[in-house]
Amino acid sequence: MRPQSLIPLFAQTTSLPGIGPRLGKLFEKLAGPLLVDLLWRLPFAVIDRRHAPEIAQAQAGEIATLTVTVDEHHVPRSPRQPYRVTCSDHTGRITLTFFNGREDYLKKLLPVGEQRIVSGKVELYQGEVQMTHPDHVVPLEQRDQVLRVEPVYGLTTGLTQKAVQKAIASALERAPELPEWQDPAFLARNRWAGWRSSLIQAHAPGEETDLAPDHPARARLAFDELLASQLAVALVRHHNRTIAGHVTQGDGRLRAKALEALPFALTGSQRTALGEIASDMAKPERMVRLLQGDVGSGKTLVAFLAMLIGVEAGAQAALMAPTELLARQHHATIAPLAEAAGVRLALLTGRDGQKQKRKTLQGLADGSIPLVIGTHALVQEDVEFADLGLAVVDEQHRFGVHQRMALSSKGHAVDLLVMTATPIPRTLMLAAYGDLDVSKLTEKPAGRQPIDTRALPLERIGEVADGVGRQIASGARVYWVCPLIEESEEIDLANVEERFELLKVRFPGKVGLLHGRLKSAEREATMSAFAEGRLSLLVATTVVEVGVDVPAATVMVIEHAERFGLAQLHQLRGRVGRGSVRSTCLLLYAQPLGETARARLAIMRETEDGFRIAEEDLRLRGAGELLGTRQSGLPDMRLADLAAHAELLQAARDDARLVIDRDPDLESPRGAALRALLYLFRRDDAVRTLRAG
Template identity: 65%
Template sequence: MRPQSLFPLFCPVDSLPGIGPRLAKLFEKLTGPHVADLLWHLPSGLVDRSFRPTVAEAPSGRIATLVVTVESHEPSTAPRRPYRIRCRDHTGFLTLVFFHARQDWLERAFPVGEVRVVSGTVEHFNGEAQMTHPDRHGTLEELEGIEGIEAVYPLTAGLTPKVVARAVSRALERAPDLPEWIEPSVFRQRRWPSWKEALTIVHSPESEADLHLDRPARQRLAYDEMLANQLALSLVRASMRKLKGRSVAGDGSLRARIMPSLPFALTGAQERSLKEITADMAEPARMLRLLQGDVGSGKTIVALLAMLNAVETGAQAAIMAPTEILARQHFASIEPLLASIGIRAGLLTGRDKGKSRKAVLEDLAAGEIKIIVGTHALFQEDVVFQDLALAVIDEQHRFGVHQRLELAAKGRAVDVLVMTATPIPRTLTLTAYGDMDVSRLDEKPPGRQPVDTRVLPLARMEDVVMGVERAMRGGAKVYWICPLVAESETSDLAAAEERHLHLSQIFGERVGLVHGKMKAAQKDAVMEGFAEGNIDLLVSTTVVEVGVNVPEATVMVIEHAERFGLAQLHQLRGRVGRGSGASTCLLLYGSPLSETARARLEIMRQTEDGFRIAEEDLRLRGAGELLGTRQSGLPEFRVADLTAHADLLPVARDDARLILETDPELQSKRGEALRTLLYLFERDAQVRTLRSG
């Protein structure tokens, strides 16, 4: 149960006065559905309304707060003409200008003969001062509330600054005094304010400096969020450890037989990771391990050997991929290797129907199929294993935690190995995968050639097309990446469909097209044509980013490369350089280039180290945009900024570990306060694990 002290904060946002159903929808879009969400909606700037000149002294272009007497109203005489209100003080005249305003409302707000306070940007027109749509206005008694420093909040269409500021202020009134959850020595050493005090400070900045991320109040709130994140992950990890596991330790016989068939000897990183995985599997506790490998670092081989470890004990293993293309590709690469040592593999995707699907399900339930490769189809109720011991999940960020658990529930005490080809900076690994042990593949298999990366302006398009033609004459396959599917009115990006048409006029039927709006079967057919058939030039949106393996592809052209994030450019470049031939990646950019875009393209030119690229991406863009947190399954922080507050994360992690060592059920006085913290940041599910554990 959520603590009673938080009830006022978890009421719907329309429980605040002045917010009806229409505004509630807009607030939900901007901040979230609860009053608490408004507390995390922090100011992005401020407006200083303390400048109070006379009308004659008010300069053009500056915000000023003026005290004037209303002289007369001049209603609009034509639809496009503004409504004017003439005012004065002892030094001169000021005209207030309103477009599309209601006369009855203006007459009530500005009665003739009365003194009014107006605040806004002053302009001069025909030598006389005017103010169009004052930001704030009121009576002389309201002067104090108008002339101070005002926080400016991010907005969405339909919400005005005044409405958002008022809603935040009302949410703050509901914020209770909460018991302190920060460890006393950290609290004293950092000289942080209390939680409620910190909230009040960040929402009432008095200078630009108060908006900085390193201010004590902002740091304190960032630490609260990081502590909630680390404590939640530690709780998940502890509850996984509590679950009954089983020791899975094969005798190495199948692995020894398959080793001679592998294309390369294992790298040091593969050997190390494999040792960590098999040691985990041998433990009586359940394994939950992340295998992080850069593009082409050989994760699939490591996963295959881990699955054989399970098969050696008489059990089964499953590998789940996010797309059908990827699942079929995994199957195509591991099935012949397994067949050579007499182990049967199966494939199950959404496309498999009828008799063939029924046969796979029967053989899986009977234990005839030892290793199954599949997509989300593996979750379906009628998929039954004889004895599933290891679940491998590829491209973890495409799946939620609950899907991970669903697959693990298909067996008894299943070990879980999660893989990602997206190199993630260490700070983000902590925030997203703190509940897992991490193995890193940071070496490439021998024989992999570096990719020659060049940066060119779009103006050299003709030269690029000629270069592509030469490469295709020499037998190369070429990727051509465009950022959008169809030309939209709001964008000048090259559309994939248009580029496909243009290149088809030059190369005819050798050009294929793949984009996210195509049906899976259509996409697969084109990809197959590119991998094995007569398609030599594949025009595509970023759907080819993850996993697709075409060793003959040696040229990658990325149009408008400046519009992509570093992690995405690195993933795309990883589609070439997978065979033994020399490969090239051409990054085409549109001018003018921003400083950040220039820096990104320069890093791509300098290095192929995905981990270095990920750290640079985090530095240049901040965590919010990195990998696009919504799609990537990475946590979205509301207050903490992982670049500015990175030093607080290890402190939060160590504190979370210490808490769970000394008070695993969070029963102490501080433990109770920490439960409140978890509920405050909506980590309710993790609190529930305390009870279910």
């Protein structure tokens, strides 16, 4: 149950004065449906309205707050002309200009002969002083409310600054005083105020410097968010660790057979990772480990060998992939090795026929199938295991926490190995997973060639198409990825379909189309045709970003590369260079290039090291944009900036560990306040863990 003290913060924004259902929808789009969402929207700029000159002293281009007398209204003859209101003081005249102004409204707002306070940007037009659409027009008695430093908030179409400022001011009035959850010595050392005071201060910046991430009010709120995040992770981990696991030790016989069937030796980092996993599985506590490996570093093989440890110990192991395409690829990679080891392997997806599915389910339930690879079909209710010992989750950021937990719950204290090909910077690792045990694969398998990466302006697209033609003629396979346009699937689709139509005319019978709106059967058929060489050129959206493995593909063309993040460019480039033939990646960009985009393309040309690329991405873009938090399963930070608050993140992690060591059930007075903190940042899952004990 959420504490009573938090109830006002979890009211709908429509409970604020002046916000009805229509505005409520806009506020929900801007921040979220609740008051607490609105309060987390901190201002990103300030406007200083304290400058109050007389008209003659007002300079063009500056923001000024003027006291004027309304002289005359000039009503336009045509609606296309602006509505003008002439005003003056004892030093001169100014014209207030309104486009599409309503006469009745403006005459009421600016009655002739009365004084008004107007504030906005001063302009010179044909030698006359004017102000277009003043930001504020108020009676004299409200002068002090305008003469201030005003916070500026991000907006969404249909909302004005005034509406957002008013809503946030009302929400702040309702924010309650809450018991202090921070360590008093830590607060004193940082000279931070209490939670409510910091929140009010963060929404009332007095100057530009008050917007900095290290400003005491902002740093305090960021630390609250980071502590909630770290405490939630620590609680769930503590809970997992207290569940007695089972000791899983294999004798190595199956692994030896599988390794013998491999045409190459494991890399050093594969051997290290496997050793770390084996040692975790042999402990009585449950394993929760992340296997982080760059594109093409051989994670699937490490996961398969870990699964064999489970089978050697008499248990079962399951690998869950986010798409059917990926599940089938893993199955194709693993099947010959499983056969060499003499272990039965099954594939379970949503598209299996009833007869096949029944057979697989029966084999998993009676234990005659020790290894299974599948999609989220594995977590459906009718799937039962005789004794699931290890669950492997691939591209784990594509799954919700619940799906990961659902697979783990198919057995008792199942060891969990999560894999990702998205290299995550250390700061983000800490934010998302606390101090989760991590194994890193840093080497590429032997025989892999470096990828020749070049950046070219879009004007040279004709030359690129000619080059692609030569590659196709020599038997190569090519990816052509079309641009990503934020929030607009329609435009994405139009882009990719238009490019497909043009290239199809140029290379008849050789071009396939791949995007997220196609039915999975169509996608599978196109991918198979490309993998088998019946198609030579695949025009696609970013659906090819993860887990598509066609070793014969040697060219990757990325249109409008400047619109992609570094991590995504790196993932896309990783689709080529998977065989022993030299590969090329062409980054086509639109001119002129912004500074960040230029830096991004330069890093892509310099290095193929995914871990370095991830660190640079964090530095260039900040964590909010990195990987797209919604897609990545990383916590969506509203107040903390992981690049700027890295030290606070470390402190939050240390504090969370200390709390769990001293008061794992959060029963002390500070523990009770920390429970409120968890609810405040919607970490209800962690509180449920406490209750589940």
